[in-house]
Amino acid sequence: MTLMAILDRVADATAFDKVIEPARRAVLGALRPQAVKDFLHGTWLGHPLHPVLVHVPVGAWVSAGLLDLIPPLRPAATVLIGAGVAGAVPASLTGAADWSAADVGVRRLGALHAAANTAALGLYVGSLVARSRGRGALGRGLAYAGLSVASGSAAIGGHMSYALSTAVSHSATAARALTGEWIDLGPLDDLPEGRPVLRTGKGRSVAVPLAAVRRGARVDVFVAACAHLSGPLDEGTVEDVRGAQCLVCPRHGSAFDLDTGQPRRGPSANAQEKLEVRMEAGRVMARPPSRNR
Ligand code: FES
Structure with a gap:
């Protein structure tokens, strides 16, 4: 052995x-x-x-x-x-x-x-x-x-x-499965205000869950698997943590800045993978950053 x-x-x-x-x-x-x-x-x-x-x-x-x-x-x-x-x-x-x-x-x-x-x-x-x-x-x-x-x-x-993948970013691992193409996340009007919803990104072998958060006309899209231990961020909450609007993981409470993906509260020390977003005829389009394409 x-x-x-x-x-x-x-x-x-x-x-x-x-x-x-x-x-x-x-x-x-x-x-x-x-x-x-x-x-x-x-x-x-x-x-x-x-x-x-x-x-x-x-x-x-x-x-x-x-x-x-x-x-x-x-x-x-x-x-x-x-x-x-x-x-x-x-x-x-x-x-x-x-x-x-x-x-x-x-x-x-x-x-x-x-x-x-x-x-x-x-x-x-x-x-x-x-x-x-x-x-x-x-x-x-x-x-x-x-x-x-x-x-x-x-x-x-x-x-x-x-x-055993402790201390690594689980969201970075999940993001690598995404293709580099723009993903149609549906109409902006279908997204609720101020809470995450589940959307799905096309992956190379499997679909990748995404968490989309709407704030007015702005939408922030993250890989849904939490950087800490893959908790479902699409089931999380939006909260003010240390002066920043954050997406909070329901498993252990890590809070990620909605603007940057940086952790504002642990246990995660790694940032959450955030996708590029653009609007196209009232629809939300997202794709992974160039490092993941
Ligand atoms: S899995 Fe998200 S904080 Fe632990």
């Missing part, structure tokens, strides 16, 4: 759900208010913050592993290990925020990822203590053990991102 098949088995295992769910609720409770969660998700950045921050501990610890091979440079390795330990704290907070809003399979793997990262952090803290007491060989041994555990944990994190 391959490593990835083993990780898929972990994602399907229900054995630890009784522990994981209370832990998730505890994280949700600790990361209040919503603005704190949004900061950690990276909603303000328009990009998940966790992958931006993890390069600090990973980079520092890998570099320390190389410097430890060269005796005169071992004091520098100790500095890098300390930097990695400090950098692991904000990285773990952003990971915890994303984990608390993830699907169940990702939460199971994420619990393993967090346990492994905590073990790696403990080994590196032990390494620092050993080095401070003049026990350099033990310190190096603990650091290499920490690097091994952190590397295995990185493989788990990669599987969560690339195989």
Whole structure:
């Protein structure tokens, strides 16, 4: 069995759900208010913050592993290990925020990822203590053990991102299925004011659900699958969020600016795919932006 098949088995295992769910609720409770969660998700950045921050501990610890091979440079390795330990704290907070809003399979793997990262952090803290007491060989041994555990944990994190699609934009994936042609969404007069309705875009292999929102003579059209985890935005609401008119997802409450598609409230850190719109003889026409054609 391959490593990835083993990780898929972990994602399907229900054995630890009784522990994981209370832990998730505890994280949700600790990361209040919503603005704190949004900061950690990276909603303000328009990009998940966790992958931006993890390069600090990973980079520092890998570099320390190389410097430890060269005796005169071992004091520098100790500095890098300390930097990695400090950098692991904000990285773990952003990971915890994303984990608390993830699907169940990702939460199971994420619990393993967090346990492994905590073990790696403990080994590196032990390494620092050993080095401070003049026990350099033990310190190096603990650091290499920490690097091994952190590397295995990185493989788990990669599987969560690339195989289970956490933190990616689900709306960008859906948008890729659209053809580049203009889509006739019907008469403007058929659209209700100020609430999303479902329309369908022609896809290369399957039809793509779209969410259209009318505000007077203006219509904003989005891919209906929410960027966070594919929630149905056509069943969402239009609300004022942080000073902007937003389309709000009914699943976890992500709010996307109607004008730009940018997230105004998480958990989504990614923008919602928005289509170009023009009117033609009283009918609403839409097509994906050029990057998706
Ligand atoms: S699916 Fe989670 S906020 Fe939309």
